Amino acid sequence: MTAHLRVDTSPFQRLIGLEMVKAEDGAVELRLPWRDELGRVDGSDWFHGGVLSALIDIAGDYAIASRVGRAVPTIDLRVDYLRPARRGDLRAIARAVKVGKTVGVADVELRDANGAVVAIGRCAYSTAS
Amino acid sequence: MTAHLRVDTSPFQRLIGLEMVKAEDGAVELRLPWRDELGRVDGSDWFHGGVLSALIDIAGDYAIASRVGRAVPTIDLRVDYLRPARRGDLRAIARAVKVGKTVGVADVELRDANGAVVAIGRCAYSTAS
Amino acid sequence: MTAHLRVDTSPFQRLIGLEMVKAEDGAVELRLPWRDELGRVDGSDWFHGGVLSALIDIAGDYAIASRVGRAVPTIDLRVDYLRPARRGDLRAIARAVKVGKTVGVADVELRDANGAVVAIGRCAYSTAS
Amino acid sequence: MTAHLRVDTSPFQRLIGLEMVKAEDGAVELRLPWRDELGRVDGSDWFHGGVLSALIDIAGDYAIASRVGRAVPTIDLRVDYLRPARRGDLRAIARAVKVGKTVGVADVELRDANGAVVAIGRCAYSTAS
Numbered sequence: 375m376t377a378h379l380r381v382d383t384s385p386f387q388r389l390i391g392l393e394m395v396k397a398e399d400g401a402v403e404l405r406l407p408w409r410d411e412l413g414r415v416d417g418s419d420w421f422h423g424g425v426l427s428a429l430i431d432i433a434g435d436y437a438i439a440s441r442v443g444r445a446v447p448t449i450d451l452r453v454d455y456l457r458p459a460r461r462g463d464l465r466a467i468a469r470a471v472k473v474g475k476t477v478g479v480a481d482v483e484l485r486d487a488n489g490a491v492v493a494i495g496r497c498a499y500s501t502a503s
Numbered sequence: 504m505t506a507h508l509r510v511d512t513s514p515f516q517r518l519i520g521l522e523m524v525k526a527e528d529g530a531v532e533l534r535l536p537w538r539d540e541l542g543r544v545d546g547s548d549w550f551h552g553g554v555l556s557a558l559i560d561i562a563g564d565y566a567i568a569s570r571v572g573r574a575v576p577t578i579d580l581r582v583d584y585l586r587p588a589r590r591g592d593l594r595a596i597a598r599a600v601k602v603g604k605t606v607g608v609a610d611v612e613l614r615d616a617n618g619a620v621v622a623i624g625r626c627a628y629s630t631a632s
Numbered sequence: 633m634t635a636h637l638r639v640d641t642s643p644f645q646r647l648i649g650l651e652m653v654k655a656e657d658g659a660v661e662l663r664l665p666w667r668d669e670l671g672r673v674d675g676s677d678w679f680h681g682g683v684l685s686a687l688i689d690i691a692g693d694y695a696i697a698s699r700v701g702r703a704v705p706t707i708d709l710r711v712d713y714l715r716p717a718r719r720g721d722l723r724a725i726a727r728a729v730k731v732g733k734t735v736g737v738a739d740v741e742l743r744d745a746n747g748a749v750v751a752i753g754r755c756a757y758s759t760a761s
Numbered sequence: 762m763t764a765h766l767r768v769d770t771s772p773f774q775r776l777i778g779l780e781m782v783k784a785e786d787g788a789v790e791l792r793l794p795w796r797d798e799l800g801r802v803d804g805s806d807w808f809h810g811g812v813l814s815a816l817i818d819i820a821g822d823y824a825i826a827s828r829v830g831r832a833v834p835t836i837d838l839r840v841d842y843l844r845p846a847r848r849g850d851l852r853a854i855a856r857a858v859k860v861g862k863t864v865g866v867a868d869v870e871l872r873d874a875n876g877a878v879v880a881i882g883r884c885a886y887s888t889a890s
Contacts, residue, residue: 383544383545384542384543384544384545384551385539385540385541385542385543385544385545385551386540386541386542386543386551386553386554387551388540389518389540389541410514411514411515411517411518412514412515412518413513413514413515414513414514414515415512415514415574416512416513416514422513422514422515422516422557423557423560423561423577424515424553424556424557424558424560424561425515425557427557427560427580427582428551428553428554428556428557429553431552431556432552432553445544447584448552448584449583449584449836449864449885450581450582450583450584450837450885451552451556451580451581451582451584452579452580452581452582452710452754452839453556453579453580453581454578454579454729454730454737454754454756455576455577455578455579455580456729456730456737471712471714471752472712472714475889476863476887476889477836479712479714479752494729494737494754496710496712496752496754498712498836498837498885500863500864502862502863502889578707578735578756579708579756581710581839581883583858583859583866583883583885585858585859585866600841600843600881601841601843604760605734605758605760606707606758608841608843608881623858623866623883625839625841625881625883627707627708627756627841629734629735631733631734631760641802641803642800642801642803642809643797643798643799643800643801643802643803643809644798644799644800644801644809644811644812645809646798647776647798647799668772669772669775669776670772670773670776671771671772671773672771672772672773673770673771673772673832674770674771674772680771680772680773680815681815681818681819681822681838682773682811682814682815682816682818682819683773683815685811685814685815685818685838685840686809686810686811686812686814686815687811689810689811689814690810690811693810703802705842706810706842707841707842708839708840708841708842709810709814709838709839709840709842710837710838710839710840711814711837711838711839712836713834713835713836713837713838
């Protein structure tokens, strides 16, 4: 996989244990296995919301990067939390909605181990070179 | 500090090393010291964007929690990235803009060690009991 | 059509000439024919961006209203503009993504007369009674 | 006032009756007097939410335009509705938060005739030439 699509060159992404499933032509899938360190509060089996928003930002970035050939700075990020994300593998499915000369927009769904959508995100990235 | 305003009861918040500076009456300040594990990419001294969005969500939550007396579920989160957040202590300054019967809204600024605003966020939380 | 799904009881919606195509079970379609009064600037054949954001808010509201049986207050609104919306019939297609006890979320697409998506929106509404 | 800061060259802005109060160096104030045609629903004295979001988008645009010297395309728009906007003059106060080479960000407050903040908005604009 080319450099701009590798997830393991980022210290933070290694810290949370992020894995790339696929990234091609504007479509990306990432996987985040449960770890106790990612929990919301002691004794809970919910992922912390900050993990979910990070995952959305990252997945959208790779979706645009897979089209423009390099990592892109995030302009802004919006996340809607739909239901708790319980322990188990999280999957982030992102797709490029627009890849313009100055701005790219990506839509992201987060699904829990049962396939339920736990959060949705939409992000704008700068594609100006 | 009462339970709903403690930051060290969350595994993820301990993982990133989050510290509470103050939280009272709708105004919150958090501090996040630099750690190499929070970096964007190997060899960079920028915080990962996912750390910034997490910090914004958390700070806004405590701002509303400090008014309603309990942690509140995030409805949605919006983050604008203004400039890179370089190594050094990050500070998140949040204030409650609205605390209604069903919805609370918080505004958050992230400042780097030089005081420059690196990102701004606005979040909606459910205050319905 | 029941009262909460009528578009012609609103002075502003009559002012811009909004028409309901259908609204049932969380899915809504609205139509807005071109009028010179809705233009962005004199001599342009683009809709004003303010018309597009209004249309997105309205369509999302009816999508949630069609499920809860009454008009719902908007909590917040987010619009991404993808390309200019040229003269011709605009269509807003909205669907309820979540209808919870306190919050509903709707996704909206705006399409121009050629079927191209010119803007996308996501809105949160208060469903608490 | 230079062309890119005039509000009366737009058919839609004339339709709703928008007035410029001031626009200089990233700070803008607009006024929108009440008209029955801007009402939410027959018999109500609340402005339609679509009027508020339009006003926020427009005010933010002029704030950035006052710094870059031309109208700028909106990338995205976010509006939080805080309370009903009752009849009377509405004022939109916008300020440029960032004016970068490719992106500008503006914050906007809408105040009713009593000075109460009824809605807040944050918008990103393309400043790439």
